[in-house]
Amino acid sequence: MAIQALIFDVFGTLLDWHGGVAREAARLLGPLRPDLDGGAFARAWRDRYQPGMEPIRQGARDFADLDTLHAESLEEVLAAEGLGSVAPETKRELVLAWHRLDAWPDVAEGLGRLKPRVLLAPCSNAHIRLAIAHARRNGLPWDAILGAELARDYKPKPAVYLRAVEALRLAPGEVMMVAAHSSDLAAAAACGLATAHIARPDEKGPGTGETAPSVPVDIAARDIGDLARQLGC
Amino acid sequence: MAIQALIFDVFGTLLDWHGGVAREAARLLGPLRPDLDGGAFARAWRDRYQPGMEPIRQGARDFADLDTLHAESLEEVLAAEGLGSVAPETKRELVLAWHRLDAWPDVAEGLGRLKPRVLLAPCSNAHIRLAIAHARRNGLPWDAILGAELARDYKPKPAVYLRAVEALRLAPGEVMMVAAHSSDLAAAAACGLATAHIARPDEKGPGTGETAPSVPVDIAARDIGDLARQLGC
Structure with missing residues (x-):
């Protein structure tokens, strides 16, 4: 066939995705954390990707898009980095990192x-x-x-x-x-x-x-x- | 905004759609009906467009796509023209007229x-x-x-x-x-x-x-x- x-x-x-999110994380969080490892940040965020979708796959949660799931998991990644107080507009820009991949x-x-x-x-x-x-x-x-x-x-x-x-x-x-x-x-x-x-x-x-x-x-x-x-x- | x-x-x-369906109808049905008015055929078919969708809009029928609805209404148009015995492959080609619009x-x-x-x-x-x-x-x-x-x-x-x-x-x-x-x-x-x-x-x-x-x-x-x-x- x-x-x-x-x-x-x-x-x-x-x-x-790894290079793109690392680049955007370094750009947006560098002023707050000059020693940020953008690649490690990207990997830590991506590690929360599969668990975030799992309740939807199992029917325990209505469909929510990746912007929503990325925004939720970002909170956890930022908290783990001691960056929980990042401004809301910076968080929105970070979610848009996933839109700006090469x-x-x-x-x-x-x-x-x-x-x-x-x-x-x-x-x-x-x-x-x-x-x-x-x-x-x-x-x-x-x-x-x-x-x-x-x-x-x-x-x-x-x-x-x-x-x-x-x-x-x-x-x-x-x-x-x-x-x-x-x-x-x-x-x-x-x-x-x-x-x-x-x-x-x-x-x-x-x-x-x-x-x-x-x-x-x-x-x-x-x-x-x-x-x-x-x-x- | x-x-x-x-x-x-x-x-x-x-x-x-009018010119495209008229062209395809004349091409496909001309051998059977040399005097076919392709434009009139297209208009007669399109007249059955809104009624075909109505049961779906009203929730009385599950969603069916336009190929399906066009195939159904085509039977009525052909019957009205005395062309009900057209070959199945010709009917399929006629439905594809709606894919071949300029x-x-x-x-x-x-x-x-x-x-x-x-x-x-x-x-x-x-x-x-x-x-x-x-x-x-x-x-x-x-x-x-x-x-x-x-x-x-x-x-x-x-x-x-x-x-x-x-x-x-x-x-x-x-x-x-x-x-x-x-x-x-x-x-x-x-x-x-x-x-x-x-x-x-x-x-x-x-x-x-x-x-x-x-x-x-x-x-x-x-x-x-x-x-x-x-x-x-």
Whole structure:
């Protein structure tokens, strides 16, 4: 069955969340804490990402978007750093750090090669407005914004992948999930989607990311350009 | 309050549904009915558009997309023409006529002028895949696909406009609904949105469309380029 659409994980797979949040944290908190380790701050914040979504996945909490979850977990990270008294406007700017992420260098050209041949959409836990910010900043040529907000649930819940497939009016096997995280691909494969792994060995600093998938995938690629090449684009 | 996003009606406002469906009907049914009036066929089909959505608006039927509703109403139109025995594959191609509509000549350039200044999205009764087909064919530079499928309801129900505004994380007054139909704008205005009317005097043949709004609007424009000019873009 020919692949007719690619749907993408975004944080880590297409965008350097670690570098972007570290940069913004250093910029916004540097005046208060000149010795702040922006990377450590970004990692500590991201560590609270999965636990924040879990009550929503379990149905114990209504859907709340990542701006909301990031604002909540930011309080904990700031308190742990002894920065609990940061001004509200600084906190709002810090949440917007997640809107100001830069793509890895291979992304724009790789997506541009794929665009004439297949439909392209994010299937991320980012909400629609956040995905728009990512796309505008980095020229991501999406056909639609799919993902968590459309399903009102968070990956790796099957509803998120299946609602994206439904929106494209394709069969699951005609859609390929692209991610740098094996757990994301395993969940997509369980829904019947094809899968492609992207190596992001430096996702949160040198040597911290997946260099290869730990689960069976249809394609393992070095980057988005390599994915395009392997798909014949 | 400054306008930060424009959301658009599509059928009639941006796309020439009458000409496109007439063209496809003549192409697909001409071999069976050489004297077919494609325009009359398109108008007869479109006349069944509002009644088809009504049970969904009223909650008597679960959300079904326009491909489904068009396929259902097509049976009635073909039967009325004495063409009930048309092959299933021809019927499927006829439904796809609504995917193959061309934009009015002012649309691509006008949207291109607006894009650097405001967010742009359709807020149409078209489902996501249909909106993608429209965008790909005509180069519509959408930031996201909003509208009926996101709300799982049909305009002019308030949920469709309000869900679009929510997805953009804006206040209703920061979003302008753009349409060639006064009834659409009246419904959006009742939800607190700003409104812009586009004159499409030839929507379904010469002299058949609205030349001016019949309700109060914030902007009345000749076409999308004129709208851009009036917004200072």
